[in-house]
Amino acid sequence: MSQTIVSRHLAAPRGSVPQTALRGASPPSRPTTPISAPSVPAVLAAIGGLGVFGLSAAVGAPSTPVIAAISTIPVAGLVGAMVLTGPALVAGHLFLRPHVATETPVAALGQGLTAAGSVAMGIAPAALFLVATTGLWPLVLVAGFAAVGLSCAAVTLQMLRRATGDSPAFVVGWAALAALVALRVAVAVGQTAMEVL
Amino acid sequence: MDRKTSVLDTCAALIRDPVGLGRQDARRVLHDHGPVLLLIAMASAAIFGGVVGTYRGGLQLLYASIKLPLLWVVPVLVTLPAVRAFHRVCGIEVNYGQVALAVLVGCARSALLLAVASPALWLLFSVNVDYHWAILVLCGTVLASGAVGLATVARVLPGSGATKVLANTLAALAVGVVVAQSGWVLRPFVARPRADVAFLRPVESNVFASTMASLRSARGRYDGWDARPEGLLATPPALAKETP
Numbered sequence: 001m002s003q004t005i006v007s008r009h010l011a012a013p014r015g016s017v018p019q020t021a022l023r024g025a026s027p028p029s030r031p032t033t034p035i036s037a038p039s040v041p042a043v044l045a046a047i048g049g050l051g052v053f054g055l056s057a058a059v060g061a062p063s064t065p066v067i068a069a070i071s072t073i074p075v076a077g078l079v080g081a082m083v084l085t086g087p088a089l090v091a092g093h094l095f096l097r098p099h100v101a102t103e104t105p106v107a108a109l110g111q112g113l114t115a116a117g118s119v120a121m122g123i124a125p126a127a128l129f130l131v132a133t134t135g136l137w138p139l140v141l142v143a144g145f146a147a148v149g150l151s152c153a154a155v156t157l158q159m160l161r162r163a164t165g166d167s168p169a170f171v172v173g174w175a176a177l178a179a180l181v182a183l184r185v186a187v188a189v190g191q192t193a194m195e196v197l
Numbered sequence: 198m199d200r201k202t203s204v205l206d207t208c209a210a211l212i213r214d215p216v217g218l219g220r221q222d223a224r225r226v227l228h229d230h231g232p233v234l235l236l237i238a239m240a241s242a243a244i245f246g247g248v249v250g251t252y253r254g255g256l257q258l259l260y261a262s263i264k265l266p267l268l269w270v271v272p273v274l275v276t277l278p279a280v281r282a283f284h285r286v287c288g289i290e291v292n293y294g295q296v297a298l299a300v301l302v303g304c305a306r307s308a309l310l311l312a313v314a315s316p317a318l319w320l321l322f323s324v325n326v327d328y329h330w331a332i333l334v335l336c337g338t339v340l341a342s343g344a345v346g347l348a349t350v351a352r353v354l355p356g357s358g359a360t361k362v363l364a365n366t367l368a369a370l371a372v373g374v375v376v377a378q379s380g381w382v383l384r385p386f387v388a389r390p391r392a393d394v395a396f397l398r399p400v401e402s403n404v405f406a407s408t409m410a411s412l413r414s415a416r417g418r419y420d421g422w423d424a425r426p427e428g429l430l431a432t433p434p435a436l437a438k439e440t441p
Contacts, residue, residue, distance in 0.1 A: 122282025133378055
C-alpha cells in the first residue's frame with residue numbers, strides 16, 4: 001500500500017487536480033520515496049514510551065497527584081500538538097502540493113510520533129537515574145521533552161521531504177506552530193499540576 | 198582456548214584494532230569475547246581505582262577499587278537505550294547487540310588506558326601533591342580516557358556523514374551527563390588525607406551545582422552553595438539527624 005502513496009498521485013492525470021491547488025504547485029525537485037504509516041501497535045508503543053519517560057521524570061515531584069499530572073506532559077504535549085496541528089499539515093499539503101498523496105502527511109506524522117516514542121523510551125532510564133540522584137526533575141523533564149519533540153519534528157520533516165522531494169516553507173511554519181502548541185499544552189498541564197499541589 | 202592467551206589477544210585487539218573487533222558479527226563477538234572484555238574493563242578500572250585510593254590510603258584503597266569499575270559500568274547500562282534511540286532516530290539502523298558490543302569495546306579500551314596511566318598517577322600522588330591538584334589530575338585523566346572510549350564507540354557503530362556526527366554527539370552528551378552525576382554520587386574517590394573514610398557520601402545536591410560553586414569559588418566568591426539532600430535516594434533531613 002505504501003509503495004503507491006506517492007506514485008499513484010504522480011501518475012494521476014493533470015486534469016483531475018483542481019486548478020486552485022495547481023497555482024501553488026511545483027514539481028518535486030528531487031526523486032521521491034514513498035513512506036508508510038506505522039502500525040497501530042507501533043503507535044501505541046510510542047505513546048507508551050512517552051508515558052514511561054513522563055513517569056520517570058515526574059517521579060521526583062513532591063506528591064502523588066502532582067506526579068500523576070506531570071507524567072502526562074510528554075504524551076499530552078506531543079499527541080495534543082499532533083491532533084491540533086495535524087489537520088493543518090494535511091490541508092496544507094492538499095492545497096499546495098497536489099502531487100502528494102493525502103496519506104503522506106499522516107504517515108509522516110505517524111513516523112515522527114514513533115521516533116519520538118523510541119527516543120522517549122531510550123532516555124527514560126537516564127532520566128530516572130538523574131531524578132533519583134538529584135533534585136533536577138523539572139530540568140530533566142523539560143530537556144527530555146525538548147529532545148523528544150525535536151526528534152519528532154526532525155523525523156516528520158525528513159519523511160515529508162523524502163516523500164515530496166522538497167521542503168516547502170509552509171511545512172517549516174507548521175513545525176514552528178506545532179512546537180508552540182506542544183509547549184502551550186505542556187504549560188497548561190503543568191499549571192494544572194501546580195494547582196493540585 | 199587458553200584463557201591467558203585469550204585475554205592478551207583481546208587486549209591487543211582493543212589497542213590495535215578496536216573497530217575491527219567491534220564491526221564483526223555482534224552476537225558472536227559478544228559470546229566469544231564479551232566476558233573477557235567485561236573482565237578487562239572491570240579489572241583495569243579497579244587497578245586505577247586502587248591507585249586513586251593510595252592518595253588517602255587505608256580503607257579508601259579498597260573503596261576506590263570497587264567504585265571506579267562501577268563508575269565505568271553504571272552509566273553505560275543506564276544510557277545504552279538512549280544511545281540506540283539516538284542512532285535510530287538519525288536514520289542509523291542498529292540493534293542492541295551492535296550497541297552493546299560497541300559500548301563494551303569503548304568501555305574496555307578506555308579502562309585499559311586508565312590502567313596504563315595508573316603508574317604515572319601513582320607517582321604523582323606518592324609525592325603528596327596538593328588535594329585540589331590531585332582532583333584536577335584525576336578528572337583530566339578520566340576525561341581523556343572517556344573521550345577515547347566515546348570516540349571508539351562512534352567509530353565502531355555504523356553510519357556516516359552528518360547524521361552519524363549528530364547521533365554520536367547526542368549519545369556523548371547523554372553519556373557525559375550520566376557519567377558526571379555517577380561520579381558525584383559515588384564520590385569520594387580521592388579523600389583528603391585527614392578526612393574520615395566513607396564508602397559513599399549522602400546523596401545531596403548534584404554535580405552541576407557543585408561545578409558552578411567551584412567556578413564561583415575560583416573567582417573569589419565563596420557563597421551560594423547549599424548541599425541539601427536531593428533526589429529519590431536522598432535521606433530525609435530528619436532521618437539524617439537521627440543517624441549517628
